[in-house]
Amino acid sequence: MIRKNTVKDRFKDTIHNTKLLRGIYLFALTGILTACVSSGNVPVTERESGGDTTPRPSAPQTGESTEPAATLIKPPTNSAAQTLLARADTAIAEQQTDTAIVLLERAIRIEPREALLWIKLSKAHLIQGDDLTAFQHARKAIALAGSDRNKSAAAWLQLADVYQAQGKSADAQQIQRRYGRARG
Amino acid sequence: MQKKTKPKQPKKPKGKKPAQPQSRVARLRRWLFVALLKVVMWTSLVGLLIATGYVYYLDRHISKTFEGRRWSVPAQVYAQPLELYPGKKLTNAQLQAELRRLGYRQSADLKAPGAYQPIPGGVNVHLRGFAFMEATRPAMRVQLMFVGNRIQRMSTQGNPLDLVRLEPAVIGSFFPSHGEDRVILTPEQVPALLAAGLKAVEDRNFDEHKGFSLSGIARAALVNFRSGELQQGGSTLTQQLVKSYFLTNERTIQRKLRELAMAVILELRFSKEDLLTSYINEIFLGQNGARAIHGFGLGAQFYFNKPLNELPPDQIATLISIIRGPSYYNPFRYPQRTLGRRDRILDTFLQDGLISANTHTHAKSQPLGVVDSPNSGGAYYPAFMDLVRMELSQRYSASDLRSRGLRIFTTLRPRTQENAQQAVTSTLAAIEKERRLSEGELQASTIVTDTQTGEVLALVGGRRGRVDGFNRAINAKRPVGSVIKPLIVLTALENGFEWSSTLEDKNITITPANGEPWSPRNYDGKTRGELPMIKALALSLNLAIVDLGNRLGLNTVQRRFTDLLDYTPVNRYPSFFLGAEPMSPLRLSELYGNFASGGFRVPPKSVIAVLDERGNALSHHPFELEQTIEPDVAQSLTRGLEIVMQRGTGRTSPYAQQGVAGKTGTSNDNRDSWFAGFDASQLSVVWVGRDDNKPTGLTGTSGAMRIWNAMMRAEGANPLVIAPNENLIAIEYDTGLQATQMCADVVVLPIARPDTLGIKPGCKIKTSFGDRLRSIFSR
Numbered sequence: 001m002i003r004k005n006t007v008k009d010r011f012k013d014t015i016h017n018t019k020l021l022r023g024i025y026l027f028a029l030t031g032i033l034t035a036c037v038s039s040g041n042v043p044v045t046e047r048e049s050g051g052d053t054t055p056r057p058s059a060p061q062t063g064e065s066t067e068p069a070a071t072l073i074k075p076p077t078n079s080a081a082q083t084l085l086a087r088a089d090t091a092i093a094e095q096q097t098d099t100a101i102v103l104l105e106r107a108i109r110i111e112p113r114e115a116l117l118w119i120k121l122s123k124a125h126l127i128q129g130d131d132l133t134a135f136q137h138a139r140k141a142i143a144l145a146g147s148d149r150n151k152s153a154a155a156w157l158q159l160a161d162v163y164q165a166q167g168k169s170a171d172a173q174q175i176q177r178r179y180g181r182a183r184g
Numbered sequence: 185m186q187k188k189t190k191p192k193q194p195k196k197p198k199g200k201k202p203a204q205p206q207s208r209v210a211r212l213r214r215w216l217f218v219a220l221l222k223v224v225m226w227t228s229l230v231g232l233l234i235a236t237g238y239v240y241y242l243d244r245h246i247s248k249t250f251e252g253r254r255w256s257v258p259a260q261v262y263a264q265p266l267e268l269y270p271g272k273k274l275t276n277a278q279l280q281a282e283l284r285r286l287g288y289r290q291s292a293d294l295k296a297p298g299a300y301q302p303i304p305g306g307v308n309v310h311l312r313g314f315a316f317m318e319a320t321r322p323a324m325r326v327q328l329m330f331v332g333n334r335i336q337r338m339s340t341q342g343n344p345l346d347l348v349r350l351e352p353a354v355i356g357s358f359f360p361s362h363g364e365d366r367v368i369l370t371p372e373q374v375p376a377l378l379a380a381g382l383k384a385v386e387d388r389n390f391d392e393h394k395g396f397s398l399s400g401i402a403r404a405a406l407v408n409f410r411s412g413e414l415q416q417g418g419s420t421l422t423q424q425l426v427k428s429y430f431l432t433n434e435r436t437i438q439r440k441l442r443e444l445a446m447a448v449i450l451e452l453r454f455s456k457e458d459l460l461t462s463y464i465n466e467i468f469l470g471q472n473g474a475r476a477i478h479g480f481g482l483g484a485q486f487y488f489n490k491p492l493n494e495l496p497p498d499q500i501a502t503l504i505s506i507i508r509g510p511s512y513y514n515p516f517r518y519p520q521r522t523l524g525r526r527d528r529i530l531d532t533f534l535q536d537g538l539i540s541a542n543t544h545t546h547a548k549s550q551p552l553g554v555v556d557s558p559n560s561g562g563a564y565y566p567a568f569m570d571l572v573r574m575e576l577s578q579r580y581s582a583s584d585l586r587s588r589g590l591r592i593f594t595t596l597r598p599r600t601q602e603n604a605q606q607a608v609t610s611t612l613a614a615i616e617k618e619r620r621l622s623e624g625e626l627q628a629s630t631i632v633t634d635t636q637t638g639e640v641l642a643l644v645g646g647r648r649g650r651v652d653g654f655n656r657a658i659n660a661k662r663p664v665g666s667v668i669k670p671l672i673v674l675t676a677l678e679n680g681f682e683w684s685s686t687l688e689d690k691n692i693t694i695t696p697a698n699g700e701p702w703s704p705r706n707y708d709g710k711t712r713g714e715l716p717m718i719k720a721l722a723l724s725l726n727l728a729i730v731d732l733g734n735r736l737g738l739n740t741v742q743r744r745f746t747d748l749l750d751y752t753p754v755n756r757y758p759s760f761f762l763g764a765e766p767m768s769p770l771r772l773s774e775l776y777g778n779f780a781s782g783g784f785r786v787p788p789k790s791v792i793a794v795l796d797e798r799g800n801a802l803s804h805h806p807f808e809l810e811q812t813i814e815p816d817v818a819q820s821l822t823r824g825l826e827i828v829m830q831r832g833t834g835r836t837s838p839y840a841q842q843g844v845a846g847k848t849g850t851s852n853d854n855r856d857s858w859f860a861g862f863d864a865s866q867l868s869v870v871w872v873g874r875d876d877n878k879p880t881g882l883t884g885t886s887g888a889m890r891i892w893n894a895m896m897r898a899e900g901a902n903p904l905v906i907a908p909n910e911n912l913i914a915i916e917y918d919t920g921l922q923a924t925q926m927c928a929d930v931v932v933l934p935i936a937r938p939d940t941l942g943i944k945p946g947c948k949i950k951t952s953f954g955d956r957l958r959s960i961f962s963r
Binding site: 106112130133137142143 | 264267269270271272317318319346347634635636637639782783784792793801804806807808809810811815864865905907908
């Protein structure tokens with residue numbers, strides 16, 4: 001029943017006022033920075049020898065610099081999920097995607113309806129070359145993002161990456177045009 | 185006589201002319217002598233050969249057994265670890281219960297891991313270290329503070345901590361080769377007091393003897409004679425080890441000799457340390473139902489729910505007491521007798537200088553300290569383990585599983601499992617009492633999964649959960665009855681039907697092309713005429729659903745079944761619409777997983793990963809999902825199943841109004857009572873019935889749903905969330921016409937094409953321009 005490759009029926013909630021959004025982003029960013037400054041104590045996570053031992057600030061570290069859309073998305077509300085997401089990012093950066101997948105699945109058990117975690121999980125599987133799993137996880141992220149436009153956009157862009165990897169450039173570009181990310 | 189004449193014989197040849205009769209006698213004698221000599225020689229040779237062969241056989245046999253057991257380190261199976269973080273819904277009391285479940289003891293002394301100490305508003309814990317899947321966490325001291333029913337903050341050595349997990353419970357360990365359950369220790373893991381104590385009590389000359397000990401036997405005889413009871417056995421530890429390898433009860437000299445020979449062989453071949461460690465891992469320490477408790481590692485878990493290295497001297501002495509007679513010195517059944525023997529053993533410890541006088545006094549003042557009942561020590565969930573084994577055999581080759589020291593991480597959540605088991609046991613007992621049924625007549629099974637990932641959190645195979653037996657959750661296939669109806673409704677929603685669509689609830693006789701005529705009835709025998717689809721589902725009206733099924737076509741509905749479950753239904757007749765299709769609770773859970781996850785097939789899964797001895801993943805099973813239903817259709821179905829709970833067959837549940845979705849089911853003549861229900865986080869399927877398949881008199885509501893209610897009471901409901909983009913519209917429950925709360929009895933449901941809705945006269949609903957516009961865009 002699912003038309004896996006048809007994307008045009010999903011674009012309905014993307015029409016938005018960019019200026020207004022930019023304002024919201026700025027406001028959110030200010031809030032986050034304030035939160036950082038005000039928290040005097042630096043929380044530590046479990047000290048795990050295989051993991052990341054440096055204490056990290058509780059500020060969200062979602063997304064990479066190449067993805068402006070993701071950088072400004074509201075982070076998971078749960079601090080434990082945030083921590084795990086940040087650790088997974090580190091693991092991905094260190095090319096330890098196996099570890100990243102374990103960490104993200106842990107985070108999803110804590111906050112199963114957080115689209116960002118599924119997006120990241122899709123990324124990790126895509127890096128490993130498992131495009132089928134990556135595809136389904138991106139679909140899951142889209143379903144969970146619902147009417148949250150930013151998360152929805154990020155999820156769609158992740159699906160575009162999967163299409164790209166599958167050689168379905170046309171589908172990928174269609175999504176990318178719609179969700180405003182320049183290719184490359 | 186012959187011997188006497190022998191010396192004369194050599195002389196005979198010297199006589200040149202011996203007398204004829206004399207020489208005949210002499211020749212006969214000589215012949216007899218030679219013959220006898222030959223017989224003796226041959227017999228001894230053959231005897232020697234046979235003896236050598238036998239010893240060789242014994243050697244092969246015992247050494248192979250010994251090596252086999254020594255080197256096969258069992259696979260350890262772990263439950264899910266409990267994640268702790270600020271904001272988590274968990275009370276101080278619940279956390280302490282979890283800690284006790286893991287064998288943490290309450291103590292003011294937190295120097296060693298495995299202890300906790302409550303403080304005002306929180307608890308201090310010294311967590312044990314653990315090698316998790318992705319990282320090793322060393323032992324650490326953590327302070328947790330609570331506010332209300334949540335963790336407020338956590339810290340370690342004064343620094344805030346934002347995430348930490350308890351080590352997972354070991355829920356089983358088995359030798360993939362012979363399936364037995366052990367906790368294997370290496371020589372370094374054996375507590376010194378246990379090793380020394382065993383020798384002191386069971387085998388004083390262990391370090392010197394060569395497998396048997398005459399002085400040991402003599403001393404044992406003397407001690408037993410003096411005390412008048414069987415205080416000491418004459419067998420060495422090595423002999424006992426041999427005996428435990430080949431457990432038989434025959435008491436024959438032959439067996440004793442064989443045992444002795446094997447003990448000597450083992451002593452010649454292996455070091456004392458190896459033998460003692462094997463003994464500690466092997467010795468029989470008790471029986472619980474079908475489960476034999478072998479070895480001190482498992483024994484510590486079974487009797488004290490603690491790892492062996494955390495046992496104080498008195499508990500080590502108790503375990504040593506049990507060796508002599510696991511049923512005679514059963515600490516659950518004969519606590520006084522066991523306590524007496526424990527104290528005598530503590531005295532021996534003192535006499536031998538193994539413990540100080542202070543320790544001795546303190547140890548003797550301690551109560552026995554075993555867990556409340558044989559069923560509370562350590563986590564043992566045979567029904568869930570069946571699923572684990574099934575999955576392992578599907579995914580791994582036998583040779584993979586034979587590699588030593590595997591660590592298997594599973595999805596089980598012990599708290600949920602205990603709650604589910606308790607719900608089954610107590611509810612069935614209550615129903616039997618109310619209905620005056622004989623005790624044990626009813627059976628039940630249940631499976632609880634995570635709605636988003638399909639991970640199996642709990643699985644109950646029958647009312648006696650800790651006893652191995654027929655696993656009804658996996659193996660019992662029963663007709664599912666009305667729990668199948670959401671599938672027909674889903675197919676309808678995908679084929680242009682709305683919750684408001686009118687169905688005919690009237691008598692009908694269907695004669696399939698190659699089958700008997702079939703005249704279904706409603707449960708109450710009544711018919712209700714025209715009504716909207718939502719009411720037909722909520723009240724589980726057979727005739728209206730058959731009408732719907734006929735309009736959709738059996739093939740269309742069954743194709744959907746196959747899409748969602750990846751197999752073809754057995755029943756190819758319209759009675760399929762009413763659930764005349766046998767399914768196991770596990771399968772039904774898989775079907776409902778499609779609904780509960782928001783439109784994804786998430787097959788129930790119990791194994792997360794299998795790690796080898798070095799911690800490398802043999803494999804990791806990622807979350808497996810496949811989108812099967814459009815998200816908005818899946819959402820719509822969930823809303824409908826919420827109405828079933830609020831208004832329909834589920835309305836008597838105390839959780840009916842708390843944002844949960846579910847469906848009851850009853851098979852013909854009340855043989856099977858079903859319930860499938862979910863909230864935002866957990867999907868549960870419950871079956872109640874009888875093993876002999878006779879009617880129970882229970883409906884889905886009065887049987888299975890009550891077990892679900894009890895589980896929810898223990899677990900707490902996590903309400904389903906309505907997404908802001910859902911197109912919810914109020915329609916009249918009886919007619920499906922658009923209406924308002926002011927003018928009709930309404931239910932609020934997503935309607936894909938609101939413009940097609942009829943409007944209830946007199947309700948003053950005007951379709952505004954905006955509404956019409958929205959209805960166009962929401963297509």
